[in-house]
């Protein structure tokens with residue numbers, strides 16, 4: 001149910017919060033479609049629809065069959081599917097991306113954006129971040145980030161047949177950027193008399209930048225934009241950082257917009273980010289034949305025609321025939337490890353023998369989408385070991401686990417695994433709650449007694465039922481990309497490592513009670 005539509009004059013960034021990096025967007029008539037990287041998670045390449053570039057709804061996943069997403073059981077965290085490109089041409093949707101764990105670059109197509117998408121057509125292009133664009137003669141060109149190294153550290157271009165997966169010409173070196181490290185994320189656009197090549201360089205962390213060149217043809221010669229980088233927040237104190245990996249789109253009225261990845265670091269020096277790289281939107285204006293962009297703002301003037309709509313409820317009662325598209329699992333979701341029919345209205349998860357510390361554990365989760373969030377589940381289990389966890393990967397997760405009639409908070413940080421707190425609970429259905437909060441500070445009295453300033457810029461609290469007193473509170477820093485490294489972001493989900501567990505509902509949304517003030521806690 002959404003509220004009556006009203007003209008939105010502003011929108012808030014990120015437009016797709018949570019770990020949704022490397023966005024690529026296209027428009028078909030009045031509708032926009034956007035895809036993101038998904039790495040080791042299955043299903044892969046989430047696809048979103050928007051009527052206005054501001055309000056996005058996930059309509060499925062492009063790679064929703066194991067045959068489209070072969071991932072070795074031991075695929076490393078943050079491997080798998082890197083950056084995708086989505087385009088619409090000749091009445092079809094085209095998506096090209098890279099499976100760095102199996103096979104490399106491939107293309108899938110679909111008549112409708114929600115699918116079904118085709119089986120992969122593998123294409124013998126090296127490198128990552130492949131793009132697709134067609135010229136007026138029907139030739140298809142693909143720019144991609146060449147394998148970094150002495151041969152050519154930059155973007156290459158090839159003329160391809162994406163239907164057959166053939167390389168028809170090239171690849172040949174195109175442009176190596178302005179000299180920053182890691183030239184990647186290329187997108188080619190035919191605009192007026194020019195071919196524009198937009199890339200990211202500087203690396204996907206704080207040095208990230210968007211740069212651009214143009215040429216009379218995809219074969220070059222490439223002229224670097226006089227104002228490069230056309231966008232970067234590097235070396236600024238801006239609350240939005242790592243701006244890069246962008247794609248351009250026009251509205252039906254001819255406005256130019258850019259989607260890009262960026263992060264929202266928290267804390268002090270050094271800052272850290274926990275939601276991964278998120279999808280942001282920013283306006284583009286053209287001056288003297290080159291785009292001018294940024295700075296990217298947390299609140300921005302909306303595109304013409306944007307509407308204010310209610311955010312869809314984030315609670316899942318598991319009373320549908322299938323799983324909602326935002327549910328993801330690392331590497332695979334084996335048949336038999338989950339069911340929505342064994343106990344109508346309940347999700348059943350069956351252990352596979354693996355634990356959260358290794359690939360193969362039965363886990364179903366969704367991206368954490370709010371810096372301050374509350375996630376709750378109702379768990380019923382007769383015997384076994386199950387719970388709710390917030391994870392970055394097998395080496396970095398905090399678990400609220402129920403087994404043998406007790407609830408235990410467990411912290412796994414790299415090689416260290418610690419049971420933090422335990423409390424007996426009544427066997428039978430129990431509500432597990434994980435909240436992520438910011439700016440947990442000691443009281444002045446606590447700081448005075450300890451003689452030092454202490455703060456947890458991001459922390460995670462674990463509650464049983466509606467107990468206001470947490471079973472434990474853990475520092476969120478250890479579940480950040482700066483600690484875990486990698487390309488993903490926090491995912492919060494249900495798991496079982498012994499026996500079977502039933503979950504009646506799962507609710508994830510912004511924390512509505514705000515961070516507890518010290519008075520509540522002292």
Ligand code: 6LW
Pocket residue numbers: 021022037082083128129184185200203204244245487
């Ligand atoms: C992606 C590359 C990058 O392929 O990191 O931010 C890789 N840039 O373009 C994974 O996201």
